[in-house]
Amino acid sequence: MKNSCRFISVLSLMLCCLACGKTELRISEELGEAPLIFPDYRDVTIPCNIAPLNFSYKGDEACCLLVEGVDGEIRIDGSEGLFSFPASLWKKLMERNKGKALKLTVAIRSGNGWAGYEPFRLHVAPEPIDPYLSYRLIPPGYEGWKKMGIYQRNLENYEQTALYENKLTDGNCVNCHAYCDRDPGRMLFHARAGHAGTVLLRDRTVEKLPAVADPSVGTLVYPYWHPSGRYVAFSTNKTLQSFFNSHPNRVEVYDTASDVVVYDLLTHRTAYSPLTKSADSFETFPAFSPDGKQLYFCSARAVDPLPQKYKDVKYSLFRIAFDPEGMAFGNRVDTLYNAPMEGKSVSFPRISPDGRFLAFTLHGFGNFSIWHKDADLYMADLQTGGIYPLSEANSDDVESYHSWSGNSRWIVFSSRRIDGLYTRPFIAYIDEAGQAHKPFLLPQKNPADYYTRLMYSYNIPELMMKKVNVSKHEIMNVLRSSF
């Protein structure tokens, strides 16, 4: 049976090649340099269930691509520089080369022959990534917009559908979508302005979260679900932004007050500890541990006046015990990263589902890392306490928001490395030692064209185990209702 499957696979591959009209190609000249391609997929590690990694050769010459895997070599001709993998061929390539590497050689016309660039490899990891990714698309100004929405993308193909678009509620702001353990059945997001509220999707029903009764608790902002699905930790932030006169960061977004509270979805009660809600500190970005017994959050000594002293705001990374039974907090915090001592600032702590690693963003100061060119991804090994940069994933530009896959082998993160302004999602493989491999840009049918044309930033990329299946109309009805 196994053999016949293999035979059918090989035969299919050959048929695909024949269908593409491929003939044998002989490279008569070695160029001895790496090809200029977009996206830079050279030597990246990819999940075996990812959509085809189409890419473009950036030169003007006629070009073709030789792909060499366990079943031999196939050829793909470039169309205006674009190499498009047929979906079925790609799927088989992934299946047959799982745990191995594909060797790719870009060749260009040179006289009557072909000249080959240095080959590169696509490492096909056997571990799949969660099949869906959701994100908000918004112009990277954050003050003015017309259209925005929360979208979901099937990572196994190129299909993107709208989960919710603000055109249904008079163009208001929608933000901060969050899932319980990547489960699209338990999800929430906020809507602001005219039709404000927190939309909660649970057990196939859509509802608006009742307002917090405790007057000392401000507006709920950054959410993180407790793994039980009963609680959501929120930060409450008073956020402002100012614009630099010449700094390459352009914008500084800062909180003048913030706290962390836990909201009980059953009783609609909020709870907090003086260690998570204090006037002397700015607490933000809560995240539960996978067992639900720890709450991680960032905290900075409160600074005044702002924005004048914006560089003095540095967030440490803390952890406090949380008892889900009694909705109670421990009476001390552990410090995982001490900002006053180490000199930098932490945002977005995210613990791998296996509980082994904690990925976070580290930057010079403040908490809104997407506007910080120096922001990089770091990892804390929760077994050893060691902290190190994810060097392979980082770039000279911003790396910021990130989320883990269910098997703890992949992270998706935001980066502005392509043009310095428009945030794009990258996916990186995290090996068992907690090291990142070279990341790849979210695949598109024609990535060069797509990303050039797209005038929106990807915001809060969150992996999901499946698609959210709820009608936009239902969400709209909930938001438009007075409660």
Place this chain on the structure above:
Amino acid sequence: MDKKNILFFLIAAALFLLFGYFLRETLQYALFWREQQQLFLFDWPYLVENLSRPGGLSILAGGFWVQFFYLPALAVFLTLVLLAVVTLCMWLVVRTMRPALPVYPLSFLPALFLSLSLFDICFRYEAVTAYLFAALAFYVYSRLERFDWKGRLLAGGLFVLALFYVAGPVTVLFAGSVLLYDILMRREHALCSLLYPFLALLAGYIAVREGAIATCMHAYTPLGYYEMGETMPFFHYLSWFMLPLCLLVAGSLRGQGSGKHRLQAVVSLAFFASALFLFWNKYREIRNPDLHDSYRYEYYAVNEEWGKLADVASANLHTGTALNYLNLALAQQGVLAERLFFYPQYGPNSLVFLPRDKAPDVKLARILFAMGNMAAAQNVAFNTCFTTGGYNPSMLKMILQIDLMRGAYPVARKYIGLLEKSLHYAGWATAQRKFLFDDQAVEADPLLGTGRRDFPREEAFVLSASPMDDLYKVLATNPADGKAMQYALSYLLLAKDFNHVQALIEQYYGAPGLKTLPLPAQEALLFYSDYYHTMDENYALQHGITQEQFRLGQTVDLDYCKAHGVSQETIDRFQRFKEAYGKNRQSPQALVAYRHTFWYYLLFTQI
């Protein structure tokens, strides 16, 4: 064409010429402003994205038409063409109801009231193209004479569904109107045409349920063509009411038999006249000349016709907008400080007004750009550009230029690529490619080079205090920026802050941006000198002037003034002014000869 038709044609042509004149006088710059609210792209994904939603073709058709509105006269002409086609279709429909002559005036009414809606900028232009599609569909439907009732019903049903896809909510109007038409024309099984409204309502309901349209009001009424989040005034329904009303009037005339043409004509004309009266009253109610003027200023600003902008704005200085644009035009001509007091000014807000909210503000972006406050200009331009829903092209150009100044070439290249997909801006965008990744070319370019040098070295946030704080930083890094210098001087003059005027002159007189001293600055420096030389020291100290400031003031004597650009003629005039002021201390009228001086502004203008 028979004589009657030629006559109809000539009357229609004359009426449209007259109406064209009216639109040119009242709407041309508002139409231009519509062009500034969109960027029509010759790009497949853009076309496909639009076509994939209900009413998408009318959006595309409207966008395609509006892209030519960069010339106001062309905008009026093209709008007239659309309105004329709507009228023609209406005429071709109502004339089938016979007798033709009496119903002729009625065919103008839907287009007339459709044009009324265009006075409201929140009413999107796609409503006109959607109406046009509906009118065309109506005309074709009225010609389905060869079909039996079943064939007609099938065709009509298909029309409804296709029209909903192509034009959106106007389908409800179409469906209701063709039902009415069938009844009035006593077509076979006319009541079966109730199917059309049912289909239109069903299509709208499905679109709402699928989340393609927000609410049923958006699916069934002109609200679907209105800016989201805004409250639509009732008068936008008028063009929708006019169509069935005209049919009803035409139908009622038809019922009176063929022997009463004169009476029918009188009834029709009376209805037309009443509608015209309603139109005129509504127009007077909704017109906003100040708003229209601001579109006009923006037209001249976009086209960099600074002389004309100064002329039109100065003729209308009762609004802050006009003053801001006037001063911008003067700054762009390099005469802001020189001619500042030729016009009534009311403090620094006359130069730049910072609203508390973050509303889109093209004027503010232009002023900040002229001030050399590039980061602030880019922020305002970005918000303005991306709140239109379809990019504001002149704001996009500004963002692009500032990114070139910053050396943010990959983003600049992205915006160039976007503009190159448009018809009107492609050439300009392509010309910017030469600056990409070429710092030398950017620095050598007068605009981009100055802008790049304007980015302050001292790190700070923009607009966190007054615009003057930012101007100081711009000048500290680029004292050669003449426009920034003009704005700085004018700002201080308008703030009556002659201490800082003196400090600015002390620091920058002779710098490339201040080679000569503008007359009002000369006047301010003389006043400063006189002020500190005639003041008793004890009095000064008692009134909050520090000793250091007092001593500094006393160092500014006439020799100092002359050395800093004050002419003998100004000194002499100041002497004369002082004498005149001594005699007529509380009488501005007596000093009217000095009304264009800083002295007059300082003493008699309240800010």
